[in-house]
Amino acid sequence: MELSYILNELGEDRELYFNAVAPPILQTSNFAARSVADLRHMLQHEPEAHLYTRGNNPTVTILEKKIAALEGAEHAIAFGSGIAAVSAAVLSQVNTGDHVVCVKKPYTWTNTLMKRFLPRFGVEVTMVDGTDPENYRNAIKLNTRLLYLESPNSYTFELQDIAAVVAIAKEHNCKTIIDNSFASPVNQNPIAFGVDLVVHSCTKYIGGHSDTMGGIVCGSRETINRIFEREYMTLGAILSPHDAWLLIRGLRTLPVRMERIAASTSKVVDFLVKHPKVEKVHFPLLSSHPQYNLAQKQLRNNTGQFSVLLKTENIKKVEAFCDRLQHFLMAASWGGHESLIYPIAASYTDHGLKPTLPFNLVRFYIGLEDPEYLIRDIEQALEEI
Ligand SMILES: Cc1ncc(COP(=O)(O)O)c(C=O)c1O
Structure with missing residues (x-):
């Protein structure tokens, strides 16, 4: 059909x-x-x-x-x-x-x-x-x-x-x-x-x-x-x-949105993988990803989610990076028109359960905005790291 x-x-x-x-x-x-x-x-x-x-x-x-x-x-x-x-x-x-x-x-x-x-x-x-x-x-x-x-x-x-x-x-x-x-x-x-x-x-x-x-x-x-x-x-x-x-x-509008999101996400990921303050980008459609071949077999295109390990041992710097972003809302969920971040650092408290994911991991979701507008924002926020 x-x-x-x-x-x-x-x-x-x-x-x-x-x-x-x-x-x-x-x-x-x-x-x-x-x-x-x-x-x-x-x-x-x-x-x-x-x-x-x-x-x-x-x-x-x-x-x-x-x-x-x-x-x-x-x-x-x-x-x-x-x-x-x-x-x-x-x-x-x-x-x-x-x-x-x-x-x-x-x-x-x-x-x-x-x-x-x-x-x-x-x-x-x-x-x-x-x-x-x-x-x-x-x-x-x-x-x-x-x-x-x-x-x-x-x-x-x-x-x-x-x-x-x-x-x-x-x-x-x-x-x-x-x-x-x-x-x-x-x-x-x-x-x-x-x-x-x-x-x-x-x-x-x-x-x-x-x-x-x-x-x-x-x-x-x-x-x-x-x-x-x-x-x-x-x-x-x-x-x-x-x-x-x-x-x-x-x-x-699902296919149109997915196409735009895929293209923008590639640009943002390309920027991040080359950035010296980024330790790792978790994104299966990167050619360096160990599951790249499988990703190509199963997925028709990439989507808007990936996560980034920031190169720092200091949770305060992760927080400063996230707080400094101007055009990413800090929220759960994803899939809407708006770009989002979800920092694992928020799950770290002085008491309670220790999260299994590292504090310097930040999940991104790329929405429908101009990718250059988003990249400029990430670039200025990375100055905190
Ligand atoms: C992969 C995945 N499955 C299921 C759900 C649950 O969906 P809902 O929030 O619509 O109940 C979520 C929500 O974030 C999700 O990320």
Whole structure:
């Protein structure tokens, strides 16, 4: 299916809504049946029917159809946040007594799900360094049901070899789930590598404007319908029609934004790798990166996130660098129009847990601004180091 068709036409039955170019926000909690027979039919086919908005809503359905097509999946189901989508996908694959192998250092709340939440329900989790697929194989036990990936990985952007991990999963009769938020559905399609379920935080690139939250799970019709009937309907973490509408609007410009972000990020990374005050740039699409070949195989283009190790032993200098940036907002998340930094130094306190990442690591996200404008800003802030 062509990208232009998916983004502009698929799922939009405009004749049903006065040929309006933008879809309506169907802000309704429920839908009336015309007769008892009609209601009976709706009840029997709820995964497809419009009966109640906690199940299906036509505005949300448009979004689901488009993202499923972008990922090459049969079907998709939208949630109110990325982590709701991650949690529902994972919970749909495990029962008490099962074991999960998960990539080390996933997104913070995925980490909490794996380390603190699943064990409460008798699900055991092993975290592995995902840069070598054999680590997944070596962690598999008789009760392993699920291999979980996030590629590129949070903060340091290591990749997992998706096809190799899928092959290991199939040998051992395990399912695979990948969080594909970092790449976006434009730059990486894991279903083509055989992954069972692909998850996105739509809050990031898909929304693209830092003004809405959402999540989605893509997979086979059978698996998605099973999630609908169990995790989706009981946990109720649905996406509102208004947020779905904002995410559809975000999708219209997704490829254009990703192209601009990729080009700008290359320029900023080029500047940083040559800078004497930068020790290292974590960015898999650098030709010097140990996983460069794999990155080229899996990713169509680079994205806007990378992290930088500043050349200093002094946390105060890292703080001064971050505080001096004028055109980067200091914030969590990423994927919007605005460039951001997220300094690990903020997690260092005089008391409490010691973070596993170094204090001189700063995560960057490059937005839609002129890259030269951003480079000038970084250049002047690096004077603090
Ligand atoms: C890789 C990744 N997955 C999932 C999430 C969770 O998404 P949300 O904040 O939409 O719940 C995030 C959020 O930062 C993320 O970075």
